[in-house]
Amino acid sequence: MSEKSKIQKELAVQWKDIKPLRSMIDSLPQINADIVFGDAFTLSLSDILPQNTSMIKKCALALRSWRKGPFSIGELFIDSEWQSFIKYNLLRPHFNLKDKKVADIGCNNGYYLFKMLQEKPKKLVGFDPTPLFWCQFDFINRFAKTDILYELLGVEDLSDYGEKFDVIFCLGVLYHRSDPLGCLKSLFNGLEKDGELFLDTFMIDGDEDIVLCPKKSYSKISNVYFIPTVNALKNWCERVGFSKVEVLAKKPTDATEQRKTEWILGQSLKDFLDPNDNSKTIEGYPSPKRVYVKIKK
Numbered sequence: 001m002s003e004k005s006k007i008q009k010e011l012a013v014q015w016k017d018i019k020p021l022r023s024m025i026d027s028l029p030q031i032n033a034d035i036v037f038g039d040a041f042t043l044s045l046s047d048i049l050p051q052n053t054s055m056i057k058k059c060a061l062a063l064r065s066w067r068k069g070p071f072s073i074g075e076l077f078i079d080s081e082w083q084s085f086i087k088y089n090l091l092r093p094h095f096n097l098k099d100k101k102v103a104d105i106g107c108n109n110g111y112y113l114f115k116m117l118q119e120k121p122k123k124l125v126g127f128d129p130t131p132l133f134w135c136q137f138d139f140i141n142r143f144a145k146t147d148i149l150y151e152l153l154g155v156e157d158l159s160d161y162g163e164k165f166d167v168i169f170c171l172g173v174l175y176h177r178s179d180p181l182g183c184l185k186s187l188f189n190g191l192e193k194d195g196e197l198f199l200d201t202f203m204i205d206g207d208e209d210i211v212l213c214p215k216k217s218y219s220k221i222s223n224v225y226f227i228p229t230v231n232a233l234k235n236w237c238e239r240v241g242f243s244k245v246e247v248l249a250k251k252p253t254d255a256t257e258q259r260k261t262e263w264i265l266g267q268s269l270k271d272f273l274d275p276n277d278n279s280k281t282i283e284g285y286p287s288p289k290r291v292y293v294k295i296k297k
């Protein structure tokens with residue numbers, strides 16, 4: 001683990017919101033689990049006592065909101081806001097992780113990393129600076145017992161990380177960055193020579209080299225800064241030194257992929273769109289559409 005991530009974790013466990021979650025996770029029973037790779041990342045638990053089932057559920061509920069998933073742990077099904085297997089299954093035919101050093105930047109609770117175990121990579125590292133998602137990861141990993149490394153770090157820490165990766169995933173992060181070229185440059189620096197980057201971001205339609213800059217929020221998300229056309233995205237990538245950008249898919253986000261469940265607190269996609277015209281966000285911008293790309297260093 002990097003020294004900075006270690007310090008961030010030491011600080012995070014003192015926070016009043018995080019401290020009780022850490023104690024809950026630490027007091028969970030040690031139970032053997034078999035991993036089953038389905039659309040839900042599934043942990044099949046053996047010989048589990050009823051009181052353990054209720055402890056696990058209580059902890060999972062305390063760890064809300066579960067944005068990414070789903071996960072299945074024994075009898076418990078964590079029906080996350082996002083059906084993350086839709087994105088995973090879209091990308092899956094385009095990567096080969098066997099014996100590769102792989103990083104997922106903005107990995108959230110590690111859902112994709114857990115799924116990637118099936119691809120037999122040499123190493124899996126997740127970067128995400130949000131302490132709640134690190135706690136969710138540790139909760140799942142308490143049963144999964146994998147050697148995935150979770151760094152409480154951001155994309156901006158990749159350049160100085162001291163280790164480079166053969167394949168990097170950076171999904172759903174670029175539009176949150178106020179400096180998208182700086183973000184892409186960090187990803188470039190984090191890759192080995194000939195490395196590959198898989199990225200998805202919000203996009204706008206059109207062939208021009210232009211970018212939408214939302215005024216205060218986009219789809220009720222305040223930290224969305226730049227939404228490019230595909231051509232503008234390609235220009236950013238070329239400017240930071242990437243050699244090739246391949247468009248894998250373009251797809252609107254709909255309620256089959258993102259919806260309100262009991263596992264999140266607050267609103268979801270339906271509340272972010274204009275109720276009279278779902279082609280627009282509540283702010284009047286084009287509704288969320290993503291482009292998925294494979295980028296060569």
Ligand SMILES: C[S@@+](CC[C@H](N)C(=O)[O-])C[C@H]1O[C@@H](n2cnc3c(N)ncnc32)[C@H](O)[C@@H]1O
Binds near residue numbers: 171
């Ligand atoms: C929209 S979610 C995307 C999650 C996941 N990658 C996916 O595509 O489903 C954005 C994620 O970026 C993380 N994040 C926030 N700041 C970040 C940063 N500076 N570097 C990397 N990730 C960051 C958030 O904690 C969150 O998990």
